[in-house]
Amino acid sequence: MFNSIDSQEKIVLAKMAKLLTKYSNRVIKENGDGKSLLECSGLSSLVDEYNAFLTPYSFNGQWKNDNSTFNAGQAINEICYKISSNKKALSMFLNEFLSRIDKIDSEDICSFENYLEILGFKLDIKEKYDFYGTKYEFSLSNYIDGVNERQKDVSYLLNMINEKNNGLITYYEEAISTYGNAEYQGCISNCRVIFEKIFAALDTVNNDYAKGILISTKESVPVGSSTTPKMSSKGIFTYWLENKKGFNRYRLFVTMYSLMSALGSHGEEIPTKEDALLTLRVTEDILIWYFQQN
Incomplete structure (x- = not known):
């Protein structure tokens, strides 16, 4: 009989990473975005390991081509798993990622909020307005002290x-x-x-x-x-x-x-x-x- 079942926290984190994957192309649009994401999250030690997965384009002279190794979803899943035991690192990474999204689809808001709450965090949402319409600022805070x-x-x-x-x-x-x-x-x-x-x-x-x-x-x-x-x-x-x-x-x-x-x-x-x-x-x-x- 198969008895080795992942903890519920690990399962929820996997679901959270899957949601982040959906939005990875909105966060990592150009070369350097992935490197910046990691460095601003305090994870510069992971840049060399994941830079190829987080670089969307390669150049042949002046010609811009899709990078065959680009796979932001895989990188994000692996990074979340790698840092899952360090709550401070996880919090900083999730916060930095969310801060770079200007819109979350309405059907995903509830899932984001609930998964984050299970992990001990709260999704904060602020509306802002400009000439182009309504945008949103997303950030993370500890749902509970300690x-x-x-x-x-x-x-x-x-x-x-x-x-x-x-x-x-x-x-x-x-x-x-x-x-x-x-x-x-x-x-x-x-x-x-x-x-x-x-x-x-x-x-x-x-x-x-x-x-x-x-x-x-x-x-x-x-x-x-x-x-x-x-x-x-x-x-x-x-x-x-x-x-x-x-x-x-x-x-x-x-x-x-x-x-x-x-x-x-x-x-x-x-x-x-x-x-x-x-x-x-x-x-x-x-x-x-x-x-x-x-």
Whole structure:
């Protein structure tokens, strides 16, 4: 059986590189454009290796001919793969590339935004006007502070799911993939499934996710309390409404599961892109907490 599957981040980066390839001819139009792109990205060490692929023309005296070795798409894919482990280098390259595009096709904007967000970046778009009409300035910023630390946390989560709950990795990968494809309800539904299955497995009697959460958080009645709630969701939330304390992690986790059910499988509302990203990030954070605590 074939078991070696690329990480979801690597898959998303490959999709990102494919999108960049589509726009490579808009960025690399003349000889020297590829060299300038690399140098302005801080990647001058790669110029010699990729200059032939990034040079569109050759000259025979004064005659301008197509360069047979020109293949900007291949070069961009290889460069993205080569620098993928260095987030600063990747950020600088993507930012420089995007800054050289004056228009992104409307059908690609959402894909650019979603893939970049999964990688930890945000696409910034500014409109500008001149005699010839509307043009756009594209740039990149960190979607969250500490993007490198975030990637380490996500790598840790992937490793722990693979080690402890190998059968669930597909749901996490599907959550990321569906978000990248703007299928926001699908993203939320996959988050709910992996969330439910991990915590339900802790309740060996009834396979109840809520009881599993209580087992995981190890929370109990605060010291000095005069009342003891029934250890159920209703009992715990009633206790909190009366006392405004206790079971803090439990309430957060159960509420998040309720949100995922409402916006995902139950379809109470049509989730937005922001709803899906919130759900994905909070699911990651809760599961990272769970694996670190247990």
